[in-house]
Amino acid sequence: ETGVTQTPRHLVMGMTNKKSLKCEQHLGHNAMYWYKQSAKKPLELMFVYNFKEQTENNSVPSRFSPECPNSSHLFLHLHTLQPEDSALYLCASSQETGVIRRGYEQYFGPGTRLTVT
Amino acid sequence: AQKVTQAQTEISVVEKEDVTLDCVYETRDTTYYLFWYKQPPSGELVFLIRRNSFDEQNEISGRYSWNFQKSTSSFNFTITASQVVDSAVYFCALSGPHVGTSYGKLTFGQGTILTVHP
Numbered sequence: 472e473t474g475v476t477q478t479p480r481h482l483v484m485g486m487t488n489k490k491s492l493k494c495e496q497h498l499g500h501n502a503m504y505w506y507k508q509s510a511k512k513p514l515e516l517m518f519v520y521n522f523k524e525q526t527e528n529n530s531v532p533s534r535f536s537p538e539c540p541n542s543s544h545l546f547l548h549l550h551t552l553q554p555e556d557s558a559l560y561l562c563a564s565s566q567e568t569g570v571i572r573r574g575y576e577q578y579f580g581p582g583t584r585l586t587v588t
Numbered sequence: 589a590q591k592v593t594q595a596q597t598e599i600s601v602v603e604k605e606d607v608t609l610d611c612v613y614e615t616r617d618t619t620y621y622l623f624w625y626k627q628p629p630s631g632e633l634v635f636l637i638r639r640n641s642f643d644e645q646n647e648i649s650g651r652y653s654w655n656f657q658k659s660t661s662s663f664n665f666t667i668t669a670s671q672v673v674d675s676a677v678y679f680c681a682l683s684g685p686h687v688g689t690s691y692g693k694l695t696f697g698q699g700t701i702l703t704v705h706p
Contacts, residue, residue: 576623577694579625581632
């Protein structure tokens with residue numbers, strides 16, 4: 472596997488279900504991100520992890536729960552979602568070193584297309 | 589606050605035409621980074637270029653070229669001799685100096701849908 476992989480690619484779940492999205496990066500990066508892409512809206516940053524530590528939670532509802540067990544893996548646990556949460560969820564990673572970040576580009580996975588019924 | 593505006597929602601061209609995608613940004617940071625990404629129908633965002641605010645040199649990569657104008661806060665993207673495979677959504681993005689809480693925050697534009705007809 473190369474780059475950033477995401478599973479599953481498609482997910483349909485009911486509002487009472489619990490599911491998890493998985494992301495894995497094979498680039499040796501130390502920062503990982505979750506984004507949400509809804510129709511007719513800009514990409515929205517949800518969470519940022521740097522060296523497994525969460526450094527950003529962009530006012531995301533608690534029904535989305537991220538987990539980063541190591542620098543290569545990132546999960547997004549979902550429970551009691553709403554239909555408006557249907558979207559493409561994208562994972563990304565980047566290499567950041569030192570205290571002052573260098574603005575390195577983020578590499579994205581193919582996304583998980585989530586439909587909440 | 590940072591903002592990225594891609595005023596062109598959709599562009600349609602015929603193969604071999606040149607096309608320019610506009611990007612205008614707003615930021616109070618003196619150091620910042622600009623990016624272009626391509627999102628084909630498969631959904632994955634593909635990184636195309638990163639430009640640092642202190643480097644105003646324009647760049648050319650094959651049929652792609654980028655024009656960074658700090659004076660007008662613009663970072664436009666031109667595809668020369670477009671091809672059907674260029675059809676995708678193109679996003680311009682901006683990030684700050686990545687210090688402290690601004691770490692990792694990419695602000696995206698709305699995207700421009702480019703359709704290249706044979």
